[in-house]
Amino acid sequence: MDAAKAEIAYEFLPLLRVYKDGHVERLLGTDTVPAGADSQTGVLSKDITIIPDSNVSARLYLPNLTNNSSSSSKKLPVLVYFHGGGFCLSTTSSRNYHNYLNTLVAEAQVVAVSVNYRRPPENPLPTAYEDSWAALQWVVSHRNGDGSESWLNNYADFGSVFLAGESAGANIAHNIAMAAGDEGSGLSVQILGVALVHPYFWGSDPIGSEARDPDRKFSVDRLWPFVCPSSPDNDDPRVNPVAEGAPSLVGLGCRRVLVCVAEKDVLRDRGLLYYQALGRSGWMGVVEIQETEGEDHAFHLHNLECEKARELIKRPEVSHEVLPYLRVYKDGTIERLAGTAVAPATFDSQTGVLSKDTMIIPETGVFARLYRPNLKPNHQKEKLPLLIYFHGGAFCISSISDPVYQNSLNTLVAAANIIVVSVDYRRAPEYPLPAAYDDSWAALLWVASHASGGSGAEAWLRDYVDFERVFLAGDSAGANIAHHMTIQVGLSEKEIGLKLRGIILIHPYFWGEEPIGSEVRDRARKAMVDNWWLFVCQSGRGNDDPYINPFVNGAPSLAVLPCDRVLVCVAEKDILKERGKLYYESLVKSGWHGAAEIIETEGEDHVFHLFNPNCEKALNMIKSLASFINQK
Structure with missing residues (x-):
């Protein structure tokens, strides 16, 4: 590296450095693997350009269809996935995301489209949101079986479209679902569900454990202004969907939401708050929460073989669902998804009743x-x-x-x-x-x-x-x-x-x-x-x-x-x-x-x-x- 290139303009540690010549050195999320056949899961993947004007690509995943003779003709649910990394790290070819999606696609038997949105600081927000929305529209353009990508034409069930993401990717998934809920969006399919894994939501005022850990609060406070300099407020509705004046969550454009949080994650309380706010909003869907004890942010990406990561990926077998009310499992267990809170009979001080x-x-x-x-x-x-x-x-x-x-x-x-x-x-x-x-x-x-x-x-x-x-x-x-x-x-x-x-x-x-x-x-x-x-x-x-x-x-x-x-x-x-x-x-x-x-x-x-x-x-x-x- 020459002297000019070595001169640092600014650092955003531990994520990246920006040099005065404009070069960006990413310090995390740089370990990549090619697309191809995964010998462990049998999942196939390939990279394609989906938005030529902006050179946005995606990595597509297809499960092994040879083990079950009936599955080769069966249409599969579609998962549109947004990777994490604080909006500015990682890609669709990052090793941990590639391995994770191979496992998830094999377990869930879905066709997955992992979106390689453009990243800050070279492309500040809202670019990632715009790329992700364009990617979803590209996926949906295959609904009649005449799109440009054969895997989607041949195998995708557009009656079962899901969005998912981890960390910043979960933030994107939420914002895309909000856009889909707008009557003027023009999206021609219904998003069935959204999975938010350790979602990156934040806010100016500390809540819960954030108040007890001011150093981590300060560290996360810095991220949004860095990736979104045009609107650096940590109460921007895109990063704080429960902020005063934020669009009502009742407009979320899907029927089911799963929020996953981790006990030691600094973002945990924001995920819990989102779950509670969505449940109270009047939104006509089912929201569930799953908390992993003893783990920190995105633990599953770094240790896919641990028991808790497997539990996060694999859920009990469902016999049938009556949404948005309950789920019946094959072992006879009944999981009620709403109306489970209880309040004791008592004297009500506010009404005197x-x-x-x-x-x-x-x-x-x-x-x-x-x-x-x-x-x-x-x-x-x-x-x-x-x-x-x-x-x-x-x-x-x-x-x-x-x-x-x-x-x-x-x-x-x-x-x-x-x-x-x-x-x-x-x-x-x-x-x-x-x-x-x-x-x-x-x-x-x-x-x-x-x-x-x-x-x-x-x-x-x-x-x-x-x-x-x-x-x-x-x-x-x-x-x-x-x-x-x-x-x-x-x-x-x-x-x-x-x-x-x-x-x-x-x-x-x-x-x-x-x-x-x-x-x-x-x-x-x-x-x-x-x-x-x-x-x-x-x-x-x-x-x-x-x-x-x-x-x-x-x-x-x-x-x-x-x-x-x-x-x-x-x-x-x-x-x-x-x-x-x-x-x-x-x-x-x-x-x-x-x-x-x-x-x-x-x-x-x-x-x-x-x-x-x-x-x-x-x-x-x-x-x-x-x-x-x-x-x-």
Whole structure:
């Protein structure tokens, strides 16, 4: 190296040096291997130029198709992969990424496209994002089997497209998924899932362990301004997707996300925060998190043979999935992907509401959570309306102790000054339908046992409930249950001792075989919802079973509803909206004697009020429910 070249302009240690003649010396990620056949896994790889104008290339991977005679004609999922390295190190030919992708492709049986985006400092951000988006468009251009690359034409299933990346590559995968979620993106395929392995997200203010390790915090603080000098703020939404003013994660353009973090990784807390924020955002997908104990950033790339790296690559065999709710494994294990958090019954200091759990059906072990408002001394003997509530969750997730229901019902009880019985019916798949209906009916009879001097022993019901003012309510699947319980009361030959004044159906889960309204335009979501009912109810009648389609021939007439009032709530962006509207319209035309109301919330999606309870629209909904219950 001559004297001029040896003169350093600046260093970004331990990553690279930039010399005054413009030469960049990378100090890590320089060990490379050629594409070819991997003798250990049988995976083939090759390098091709995919964007000639910018000389962007990709390394393609194809699994061994000779071991299974049927697999040679089978279309395989497509994985578009973005390598890590702080945006400025490594390439598609880096040894650790090449070996990792050989292993992953063999294990997952996918066609992989590893994108060799241009790197800073020679090509500062947003170049890597632009190259990665162009690469995804190039991949998608093969969807009709007439693209320039035969491996994609012949073997790729464009109904199963995934994005993945590690570290900075995971950051790219997230940002590409956000771009794909934009309605104006023009992307002609649906991204099924995104895997973010030890994602590089960051922020100006320290969180979690960052506050205890200021040296590592300072080291990471320097990276974003270096790779993105045009926007050097560590709260730029591209590196801090939960920053104030960042685009809502509800717009993420995929159905599933897996976030992988490592216990000793300085980026761990950002991955956890992303997982939590995505789960709370109202995004209509499944987000999972997997944490590896005792390991640091990108450990799997440096020791592929260790047990924890193998665990990261290979997950248990799945029997079937009901997304976004649960996964059933071949060993019989059921993994619920949402609605698993629990909050105890307790006194709520914010609303003054008191709650408690009680077993109501000993034979089946069914509980209920009871809620009582803050009763002032001079109102201790006042009789209050009763709301019997059925939680949602597609009949298979969530419970009465789910914090979103605990918070929502605390707020409603305080606003409406009512007693609530929230029913913890048994869930599918352990207890397929009609178990939830049977439990809910038994719960109704248990409540009725406290009316008119009955034998019921629950003091809150005996002392505080006006059994002439009883309402049923639920959201989603719970609204479906509320409807059917009311129908059953109407068809019952015996009086059960309750005067049902009204029912409240919040974003009700009704469905049918034939698409209506917006369902026609959103075939992917239509197919997803079709699958839910077939999983929870094996009646053999499909999505035109009267339990899920109350408008089908043979379903009980809505005219038999034994209540005076019905309130139907729908949300503009909810795939179930059209069914809720059809219910309202059918009820009005049925000859039913009561008064029906419908409320549509603009700009919101399914059960938005549960996940963002303090927003103005959620608070307005609570006021509307309280007003409906307390109408004279």
